[in-house]
Amino acid sequence: MTTRGGLALRYMLRQKGRTGFVVATYTAAVAVTLLLTSAVVGNEESFIAEVNNLAVNWIYVQPSVPYYRPLTVGDANAIAADVPGITAVAPILWAGGDFTSWSGSGSVITLTGTTGALTSIFAFSKVQGSFDLAPPSTPGAPIPIVLGYQLWTEHDLSVGQTLPAQVVNILPSGGSRPVAVTFVITGLLGPRGTVAQIDLDQAALVPISTLVNLTGQPTLTYIFASAANSGEVQSASNAIDQLLTARHNGTADFSVQNQQSEVQFVLQQIGQFQTIIQLVEMTLLMLSAFSIFVVMTMAVKDRRREIGVLRALGAERADVMVQFLLESGLMSVVGMGLGVGLGTIAVRYLKQTGTGFYSALVTNPIDLGFYFVELLAVLWFVGFLFSLLPAYQASRLEAVEALREM
Amino acid sequence: MAGGSPEGEVPVALLRDVRKTYGQGAAAVHALQGVDLKVERGEFVAIMGPSGSGKSTLLHILGCMDVPSSGEVAIDGVPVPRESDSERTRLRSERIGFVFQSFHLLRDLTVRENLELPRIYLRHREGKELPSAEELIAKVRLPKKLLDRYPTQISGGEAQRVAIARALSNAPSLLLGDEPTGNLDTVNSEAVMQVFEHLWSEGATIVLVTHNPEVAERAQRVVRVGDGRIVREEFHSRRPPAEALAPKEGSAQGEGTP
Numbered sequence A: 001m002t003t004r005g006g007l008a009l010r011y012m013l014r015q016k017g018r019t020g021f022v023v024a025t026y027t028a029a030v031a032v033t034l035l036l037t038s039a040v041v042g043n044e045e046s047f048i049a050e051v052n053n054l055a056v057n058w059i060y061v062q063p064s065v066p067y068y069r070p071l072t073v074g075d076a077n078a079i080a081a082d083v084p085g086i087t088a089v090a091p092i093l094w095a096g097g098d099f100t101s102w103s104g105s106g107s108v109i110t111l112t113g114t115t116g117a118l119t120s121i122f123a124f125s126k127v128q129g130s131f132d133l134a135p136p137s138t139p140g141a142p143i144p145i146v147l148g149y150q151l152w153t154e155h156d157l158s159v160g161q162t163l164p165a166q167v168v169n170i171l172p173s174g175g176s177r178p179v180a181v182t183f184v185i186t187g188l189l190g191p192r193g194t195v196a197q198i199d200l201d202q203a204a205l206v207p208i209s210t211l212v213n214l215t216g217q218p219t220l221t222y223i224f225a226s227a228a229n230s231g232e233v234q235s236a237s238n239a240i241d242q243l244l245t246a247r248h249n250g251t252a253d254f255s256v257q258n259q260q261s262e263v264q265f266v267l268q269q270i271g272q273f274q275t276i277i278q279l280v281e282m283t284l285l286m287l288s289a290f291s292i293f294v295v296m297t298m299a300v301k302d303r304r305r306e307i308g309v310l311r312a313l314g315a316e317r318a319d320v321m322v323q324f325l326l327e328s329g330l331m332s333v334v335g336m337g338l339g340v341g342l343g344t345i346a347v348r349y350l351k352q353t354g355t356g357f358y359s360a361l362v363t364n365p366i367d368l369g370f371y372f373v374e375l376l377a378v379l380w381f382v383g384f385l386f387s388l389l390p391a392y393q394a395s396r397l398e399a400v401e402a403l404r405e406m
Numbered sequence B: 001m002a003g004g005s006p007e008g009e010v011p012v013a014l015l016r017d018v019r020k021t022y023g024q025g026a027a028a029v030h031a032l033q034g035v036d037l038k039v040e041r042g043e044f045v046a047i048m049g050p051s052g053s054g055k056s057t058l059l060h061i062l063g064c065m066d067v068p069s070s071g072e073v074a075i076d077g078v079p080v081p082r083e084s085d086s087e088r089t090r091l092r093s094e095r096i097g098f099v100f101q102s103f104h105l106l107r108d109l110t111v112r113e114n115l116e117l118p119r120i121y122l123r124h125r126e127g128k129e130l131p132s133a134e135e136l137i138a139k140v141r142l143p144k145k146l147l148d149r150y151p152t153q154i155s156g157g158e159a160q161r162v163a164i165a166r167a168l169s170n171a172p173s174l175l176l177g178d179e180p181t182g183n184l185d186t187v188n189s190e191a192v193m194q195v196f197e198h199l200w201s202e203g204a205t206i207v208l209v210t211h212n213p214e215v216a217e218r219a220q221r222v223v224r225v226g227d228g229r230i231v232r233e234e235f236h237s238r239r240p241p242a243e244a245l246a247p248k249e250g251s252a253q254g255e256g257t258p
């Protein structure tokens, strides 16, 4: 039985080039949007999880220039002594090519030189042992080490165990000077996850003074501190800023951050990303609307005679309009279907092959939730709106005019 | 129209003082200048006249495709409204079959789909039993195997007969043709005319515009149009074959005997 939908389909198939144009713009619009949306939704979730993982009272001092190390243990001590409202300060000497390899396990891990205060600043749960990270009383005695959750569970380690190791200090000349040491496990930490892009479950905490001695590096990577309560975070941050500026002879070669500024930063980044996405979406939307408008307008021009035939055979103006709307609707739906398919394949591929940003992609479009459905609806509706005018023009054609024999 | 009244009571088409003017002022073209025409049920009328004399305009008004500037038109006794396009379309959909000079089959649809096309828009069947695609193709004396072909895969003569079959798919009261043989050679013209005669013999009411005297010969009545007016009417003694003269119960069109 002949139907309006069947007729629309035939016309779509006849104008392969034009149909392809509309379908392709819709496919591209939906696929790109799907990709961007799944990136935002996925990464937003992990960003927010990380930010929420920060302790609310958390303050953080870092060099303002990467690889430049103006902070010292003295700075950390001064903050602890002089800044009101500060309850704990932990100096951190971290990464920078200081590795140890454990004979037996063959693992290469990053050592974090710090004090026992760090466990309270980061609000670690303590599974077993002591966590004060006091330096060994006699030279050559085993060095206390506190291990992150993943480290000790993965290597099946326990408190009291000694770990023969080599601390490899990369020299400025590019060579290295391995130092043989023995660690003794004093504490095991509970799971904590990633905070401020540091995977705390991989932490290997050792006394700061010991690591300074072993590496011969007197300056710090960061200083972490915590305020007594969230209300004092901002004033304590300001006080730290003033104190360190004075200690550094007036140069602000560091910056002071806290949980609140970090939240703002993350939200600002997400906001910027969303603005870019919205711009891209708007552009794709306009392109889709434009393509459907142009193609439908051309279709109406080409098909004057056929419109006349339909009218002569009993089609009302509304029937003609419905016929063209059906055709444009069918094209956009086909394009959107292909877009969802193609976008999903692309997302899956990127997630499988990529890391970090890509690994947070949301692979199931259904999980993108209402936002994506809304977007599809808007896309479809805009196509509908932009085919209204051509469809209306088609319906206004007079049968007699359209069929005039020349 | 239900009740199967014999010819004479309600004419299939009635035009009273129909005028049609295109354009305005000095540029106005008076295509029809007062036409009175009555088409009885079962009649076969040919309209002849020089080019530009208003034949097509008259046929379009008869077929509810166009409205007169003034005057009255009624189809099956139903007045054709001048204002409402959709009411006129409905009248056309239910009661009119139209055949064009250049066939106007939709090339993306098969013959069968072309035949079924008018049904999409037919809202009220008025209890009419509508013929199937197979019945329609048989009415115009074409083989059933043509049903699955596309218009590009059949000859011009076959296409015009398919177009006639399509015009019959709503079982119309009035079958109209504007120069239906105008694009055909002699052999195909003859085949098409035989189809019209056959339909007439089955009770169809037919009005054809033609400038071919041989085509007009076959009609019962020839209406000559000149300059927007009916200038002369000729009545031929021709009658449809006797077997088909008796009107069928419930349908002026008749079910026919293929």
Ligand SMILES: Nc1ncnc2c1ncn2[C@@H]1O[C@H](COP(=O)(O)OP(=O)(O)O)[C@@H](O)[C@H]1O
Binding pocket: B022, B023, B029, B030, B031, B049, B050, B051, B052, B053, B054, B055, B056, B057, B058
């Ligand atoms: N839409 C129109 N606008 C202006 N003039 C028209 C229009 N349609 C027909 N005419 C004019 O009306 C007259 C009758 O046309 P038509 O009915 O097509 O004649 P025929 O079919 O007998 O050749 C012609 O002069 C024609 O040019």
Ligand SMILES: [Mg+2]
Binding pocket: B055, B056, B057
């Ligand atoms: Mg004409």
